[in-house]
Amino acid sequence: MKALVTGASGCLGRALVCDLLAHGWEVRTTARNRVDLPGFIAADLIHDDLTPLVKGVDAVFHCAALSAGWGSPQDFAATNVTATERLLQAARNAGTGRFIFASTPSLYANGMDRFNLAEDAALPSRALSPYAETKRRAENIVLANNDENMRCTAIRPRAIYGRHDRTLMPRLQNVMQRGFVPMIAGGNAQIDLTHRSDAARGMRLAANGPGGRVWNITSGEVFSFRHITDLVAHHGGYRVRRILIPYKMAYLLAGFAENRALRKGSSEPTLTxxxxxSLGRSMTLDISAAHKDLGYQPAVRLAQGLAECFE
Known part of the structure; x- marks a missing residue:
């Protein structure tokens, strides 16, 4: 079997490349920046001819995305929606039999605590961020393309971390290095994380799952944000002071920071x-469907997975 992995330089993409190779797949890769990966082909998914990427592949694993808490809605739409539409069409034209999309549980977020969410849980009428909104649109487009010629599936992996993570743990570590960590709503929000290898396994298994379906993926453990910061501080040797911030105050401060960054044309603010x-409201996922449909089983516990973040 031959696979194309987009976003192959990211945390999930790299883990998926390793997982596929270990299971006998031949792999072709692409990413925004040139990297030393198997079968790498440089391509802009928004503008380039994608035929060379998909020619002769049996499955497309689409991990590429603009994943951020803040930014231009136009950039999110181009990267997360337009690129997905173009890749789907190119894959269909090439006769690719499977298309597997890395979606996100962010589309469940409605500003309230939500527990044990199954894949059919109600989604908010309006997404809370351009990222969630465009990933939701892209997921709908992918699943709507499922038919007898191309099996289309998706996963919603929660808070991926591990080696090559450039988002979750690095940001938390950067804050801790300043000697403090904000505890929004007391740090009591319940969060389930997903080690990169568990997310990659879930994505590979989804390639053989029933078409037109999406599955939640986590590592099967739930922790409070406070407990996660304690573990990170222990591994990193950080001595940090907790700063308690009420949820409403944090949300207002984040909105102010975003507006200021927008006016000044600066990069993503520290707090969005x-x-x-994500850090002040609980969200936990039900992964029983992935167990049942895919035979998915988490393999990496948080204490083990965190260790590689500090290697």
Whole structure:
């Protein structure tokens, strides 16, 4: 079997490349920046001819995305929606039999605590961020393309971390290195994480799952944000002071920071409204469907997975 992995330089993409190779797949890769990966082909998914990427592949694993808590809605739409539409069409034209999409549980977020969410849980009428909104649109497009010629599936992996993570743990470590960590709503929000290898396994298994379906993927453990920061501080040897911030205050401060960054044309602020919701409101996922349909079983516990973040 031959696979194309987009976003192959990212945390999930790299883990998926290793997982596929270990299971006998031949792999072709692409990413925004040139990297030393098997079968690498440089390509801009928004503008380039994608025929060379998909020619002769049996499955496309689409991990590429603009994943951030803040930014231009146009950039999110181009990267997360337009690129997905173009890749789907190119894969169909090439006769690719499977298309597997890396979606996100962010589309469940509604600003409230939500527990044990199954894949059919109600989604908010309006997404809380351009990222969640465009990933939701892209997921719908992918699943709507499922037919007898191309099996289309998706996974919603929660908070991926591990080696090559450039988002979750590095940001938390950067804050801790300053000697403090904000505890939004007391740090009591319940969060389930997903080690990169568990997410990659879930994505590979989804290639053989029933078409038109999406599955939640986590590592099967739930922790409070406070407990996660304690573990990170222990592994990193950080001595940090907890700063308690009420949820509403944090949300207002994040909105102010985003507006200021927008006016000045600066980069993503340290605190965004998406981050406040993610760290200040509980969200846990039900992964029983992945167990049943895919035979998915988490393999990496948080204490083990965190260790590689500090290697």
């Amino acid at each position: 409204r998406q981050a406040v919701v």
